[in-house]
Amino acid sequence: MLKNKTDNQNLRQRLHNVIPGGAHTYSRGDDQFPENAPALLDRGKGAYVWDTEGRRYLDYGMALRSVTIGYADDRVNAAALDAMNRGVGLTRASMVELEAAERLCDLIPGAEMVKFAKNGSNVTTAAAKIARAYTGRRYICVPRQHPFFSFDDWFIGTTPVKRGVLADHSATTLVFDYNDIASLQALFDAHPGEIAGVMLEPATHITPCPTGTCQAEWPEKPGCHCGAPDFLHLVRDLTRRNDALLIFDEMITGFRWHLKGAQHFFGVEPDLMTFGKAMANGFALAAVAGKREYMQVGSIDVPGMERTFLLSSTHGGEMTALAAFLTASRICEEEDVPAHLWAYGASLRDGLSALAADHGLADHFVLEGPAVALNYVTRGADGTPSAEMRTLFSQEMIRQGVLIPWISLAQAHGAEELDLTLRAADKAFEIYAKALEDGPAAHLNGPAVKPVFRPTN
Template structure:
């Protein structure tokens, strides 16, 4: 048997599979998302670069599943966290840090009146659903056909990976098509939907003119709450979120990822009359709202405040978008030069780019995606996307474009034969959310 490209990482990954279901703590980080024998186990990162246990260095994209916009080990955030945890991390009463963080967050997100902090995105999105149900007396949730909203049953029960979810709850979640107001109207026709859940935009889709205003108007007509998922767009589109960029005011919004530059912190924000259903200034039955031991521990809140300062004093969004524009231009030029411009593509917002890989017939292909990933990893570029950070330098982009150019030459030769056979070492990657472990069963 041929030794894997990353022998130490491969051995460590095998051990992880023995101890951790799936071999990682997030399915998107799983080894089945990378070519066989080429899933690096990392040791550390700095800026836009990471290192693995095999001693290899990579320019990284995706940046912690889009949670790192300022760069790995960004000193002002690390220093702020170190200072905060030196004074204790968790107490039996609120801290002054919680007040400061809440005031700062609401300054950045003026569409909201109140905020509550947590540790992960799914806690906040599920809390939004609970608030909406209490506020409207309804139980259905309408979700846009976008990739991911929560690990909880109301969303996961609608995916291919629904084993173990409550079958009786599945009919309570209905879907509508993004950028399609007619499909939204169909979902809301019975006036029995508690909330409409969507991302204002994604890396691959911008809202059509009038779409978000139409969603807002439809929610108002049908007595439904509008909830925006700002997990990815918050601090990547703008420090004020996509709602600021597109000029729409949701009833509730959910934040996380980049608001801590990789530290665990998330937030649920919204209108006072809705949020207070989980507080003490209401005569209604109380909502059990984000009562978490670690929701306001000092490390996450200190990280958020340092991130907020970086966005106030500098222009991280501008930097990551500039790197993204340069990268997209370079990738397109390299693909065209190799004659694969219709097969290797890059698209999306400059700060949130995705690459596409197509087979000889022009169809999106996991096998051809794997070949592209394989050739990038061989040349020191790691990423399931081309999502940039403010730490990506001209040198990082130049190295990436050179790696893409070489990868496209291999891609061209494979296209000439009509198959990845003989070029791809191992099995193709597979969708992270799928019904069975096959086709990447251990």
């Protein structure tokens, strides 16, 4: 074990020597995982990943929620390989580029035009630019409960991590509270005729249900059934009354809640929308899409129209990722992957909740949200959320071969994976219960995980 720990430390040091943050996404950083987490992963297949020493872990991170079918799916990979053999990226738009754009527009009712990119930050920034270009207005409104929309200044300046950010850029973003329509109305009242758009995730583990208790499960009861307009409908009405654009960021919800996105699940059609992550089963692809009326601000075929330099990316039309999207979306549709995610999530939630209760932890380990978007909350002896207890649970699950920094589900999670998870949790909860009595410090191998968005290291 000492050798493994030393090797882990050496690998981490090598990473930090050449990569700021030790990874290309802060969510992959050392400070987001317990000490015994593998410093590097070598490969993935299905629902599993392997570290550099060949140890296998059942994975619930699923490449930061970008994999919904399974790692290295043979069908998706074959499509990408075929596209790679046809050139990867060509001097003009490719046939697969056209097919992918038409496919997305056919799938999503509100999508009439689309621009592809390689990451979510670029397309959310593009959506904000479209809203500003179309309306001629200044402000974009986002909910404070949604942690990340873009690495660009207009958004990052609203977080505690402000170093290097131009204050006048972030000043163009206004913050409201999700599920509180009065807080958004207050922004419109304070800035009449100045708000270009409202951007939000349709749902996270927090849903737009007006009572906060609706737990409708896919596929029998999609949407909210409390008999009152949910928050998304209220936002839709408010933006229309004020001639602002409604932008849904479906990076995480898209192709998970429903093939047509959470917008279809909740029955609310936005003006603009962004997708990524699950689009291409892990291949680098993102998209901004929406009504032609708004998207065409980036067009070049409208004579005399003032130009908007929207997205111009050499690799936005990369054929491998677009081909992967075409195949992944077909699998998602034909095999009803979202229904599987809902069903597996419900079984996982019920199993973990029952085990927690068996160990006397019903008030200390709680699963929030609908089955497709579970979030586990760890509470300490005083009943408040505890980063130490979250780290401890994750640490003990890793000890049992399960990597669960958060809960992201894939089609590859099945009965065998559920059984493995519950057996691991049974052992992890034994240590959890002991830590409530004598404190987590006695059981942790290293420091507790930290928030990504914090002002200092």
